[in-house]
Amino acid sequence: MSGRKLIALWLFVVSVVVALMGFWFMATRASMDYWVMAGSLILISITCYLSGVHHYLTTKNRHGRYIILYGSVVLMVAGLSIYIPDVLDLRPWEIYTRIPSDFFFSFFMLIIGILSSYVSFRPFHNFTKEGAQSGAYYIIHLSIIFTLFPLFLIMFNIITRGMGGITWEFLTEDIVSMGEKGGVYPAILGTLAMISLTAIIVLPLGVGTAIYLAEYARKGLAVRVIRTAVNILQGTPSIVHGLFGYAFFVLILFNGQKCLLAGALTLAILTLPIVTRSAEEALNAVPGELRDASLALGATKWQTIKKVVIPPSMPGILTGTVLGIGRAAGETAPIMFTAVYFSGTGTPSGLLRPIMALPYHLLSLYRLVGYRDVEPQAWATALLLLIIVLGINLSAIIVREKYRQRF
Amino acid sequence: MINKVLELLKEEKACQRISLPPGIKAKTSGFSLWYGSTKALKDINIEIKENKVTAIIGPSGCGKSTLLRCFNRMNDTIVSVRTEGNIWLDGYDIYDDVTDCVDIRRKVGMVFQKPNPFPFSIANNIYYGCQVNDMDVEKDEVVERCLKQAALWEEVKDRLSENALSLSGGQQQRLCIARALAIEPEVILMDEPCSALDPIATAKIEDLIHELKKDYTVVIVTHNMQQAARVSDYTAYMYLGELIEFGKTKQIFEKPREENTEKYITGRFG
Incomplete structure (x- = not known):
């Protein structure tokens, strides 16, 4: 496997892990440190840079410039997130709720993780239109999983708990x-x-x-x-x-x-x-x-x-x-x-x-x-x-x- | 008072009647048709000869299918249609208010452009017309007679209870012809019956039309001029909703009177 594909694969794996972590934090509402989020986003961003630069060095064309741009956006999100206050108080706007920063951190991890796993298909296919197509298929499959997931969760929950009672x-x-x-x-x-x-x-x-x-x-x-x-x-x-x-x-x-x-x-x-x-x-x-x-x-x-x-x-x-x-x-x-x-x-x-x-x-x-x-x-x-x-x-x-x- | 009302009713019930000259099965006089505000047929005068094949040709959109569908009032299903003038069938006015479409359609059968058998068995497809018209006939006899008339009997006699959709396109179209024959019509209208078929199936249908004209009057719409020349006795050429020329097929194809007809037949436009 070439270096390009290895980097893309690494990006994919890291993004999926980050997305799952974000989902897990959101679901359990566990408190999370800023640096967990920032660290994982920086890792993703570095991988994006690496992939773009590697593509430029090996092929001398600039198809990889968008992935470098994307890496920068991720880096920006990671950096700017530090300014999110510990608790965002919406009461001054007459919305009676307080959103803890943990929520934003895990939300960013989930979204950026999904986006990056989608982006990783482009370097994998050498920044051709084939990459765009596999990325689209990936998103379609992902939405199927997201649709079926709650169904299975509910079914699993009810079946395991209700089974014993049915006599x-x-x-x-x-x-x-x-x-x-x-x-x-x-x-x-x-x-x-x-x-x-x-x-x-x-x-x-x-x-x-x-x-x-x-x-x-x-x-x-x-x-x-x-x-x-x-x-x-x-x-x-x-x-x-x-x-x-x-x-x-x-x-x-x-x-x-x-x-x-x-x-x-x-x-x-x-x-x-x-x-x-x-x-x-x-x-x-x-x-x-x-x-x-x-x-x-x-x-x-x-x-x-x-x-x-x-x-x-x-x-x-x-x-x-x-x-x-x-x-x-x-x-x-x-x-x-x-x-x-x-x-x-x-x-x-x-x-x-x-x-x-x-x-x-x-x-x-x-x-x-x-x-x-x-x-x-x-x-x-x-x-x-x-x-x-x-x-x-x-x-x-x-x-x-x-x-x-x-x- | 009551007598007066009854008289009025009687008057209204009476259908207009004229006597057509011998050998003429149907005739239109000054017939026009509008789809909404577009005039699709302009003052058509045509005579359909009994036991002959009349072909209607012309470029796409010239109104030939519309005219054909007027002979059994199939245009009634379209909401915005308005007509003027008369179509006479055996001396009765098809477009009279008291004329029942159902009676007309029993007398004038129709075969459509695309084979459209019902999703029933082959036998039930043919028997359907007898069923809805309460005809007192033996199912097996009708099925055999119609399939033989439509030259399909030998191919399907062992699988009459199979779904009609399992037949090939050409067989389906011949089944549709057989189905139209079951209600014992006097006129058969064919709306480009071969346009969805391959040459071999087309040849079979054309042979069939030759057979059919012994017992029925056939009107066929086609955009295939060779076909019109092969199967028909009379040909009508239509252009932009007008009947340009009508005459014996031989005359139309060999010595057309109108320049427009000649242009179309020789393939210079259309």
Whole structure:
């Protein structure tokens, strides 16, 4: 391996280590000395200089000048950081917080570390355009890792802590003494009953809206209003849905009685935009030529929609519905005012009777942590909820892959 | 009072009728079409002869596909379209308010530029037209008849239940022709049916058109002049939304009356 590549590799390794250190300091909020940060940044900067100068000496061209500039910027950051006060007090600006200098130091380490590892691809590929390309790929891969990292962290955390709590008794027994003993059987049944009812309500409404938007509506004011309304509905916080459900369904329709049906209706409103949008996308994915072909054979518009447009878009519609249901299964806010009572409700006993649901059970367990010994049960409930939601999403993926249609 | 209303309704229901001379299947008179404010067809007068192949040629954007799609009112799906004038089919006005598009399309089948079979089985593709029109026919018989007419039977008879998308492009296009034949139309419109096909598949479709004209009236849009010369009996040349010249194919290609036609046919522009 040539000296150029060695220097680049060294730069890469050092930057990754510095970035990880920065991340670690940020995550643990460990106090850090200025010189730890400055030292690592100076090391990076020296390596950058070395790489640029080495390139100039060996090839006599000046493609490496930008990396020298970059090294200087890093050096400047390291040098100027000493002027960051021990505690940055934002109170004079009416922002009631104090940021310790440690935060800035670890932040610089993280950012400069990531940037430098990206920059190191250029000297590695001799400052050609290939280097720019590998650098871009590196950043893309990095963003994938950053996206997946929290997911795995959460999953790992919940699985390791919740695993022990899931036993046969936990799944099949009644909730005893506010969840401290017994199982969560009524909550499982309640959640399953509610999401199935939600699916039954939301599917015709959502698909109907989507068919109207995709097939019948002419581009005009009406469509814009409906689409905007659907988008606003999607952006509405779930607690607002919950309060609406309480004010409208519970108080007006069901005489103040919280019940399964009120909860399912509220969740249906919550999932309606998801179902409508995915159904509309699925319908729009059916090529217009097929509609033309059907119309040219003397089919009416409705026959065309029923026989040519809907069948191939069914997997997409179902996937959207199932994803929406997965979202609904994990929601607490919309059901806490509309459908669930505290732990002792028992298994679902009718459309107009209250139920117990897993997310709400989890919330009530969380409130008890510290007063009673419910933490293992809370983790187990969280894991169970995670399994149900992931299971629902997995089934959506399987449906989509199995019936995927190509045109 | 009620009688008056009924009379009014009856009056409105009656479709305008003229009698076309023998041998003429369809005819346009003073037909114009606008896309929004652009006039795409300007005062077209053309006669489609029964059991003959009529080709419409012309450079891109001259309105030949638009004209073709007027014969089965496929332009209705476009919102901004406005028409003026009449198109007569067997003496009935296609563009009359009381005319039902569905009836028109049953009489006038269409084959599109790109093969567009439904993602169903081969047999169901053909049976679809009978199904949506509630035709009282045996599925197997229709499938066999249409596939034989479209010269596809020998190639696919053992895999009728396979997805139509597994066929090759040329086979798919012949399937689309077979599908159009299933509803027993009288006129078949073809919108550049060979433009997505290779020469061998094209030759097969052209042979098929020769066979079809015994039983049907065929109107074909093509930008391939050799093809127009090979398959058609009559040729219409269009330019910028106007019908420049219409006559027997032989006359159009050998002794065009208009200078513009001659220029296009000899390849000096277009």
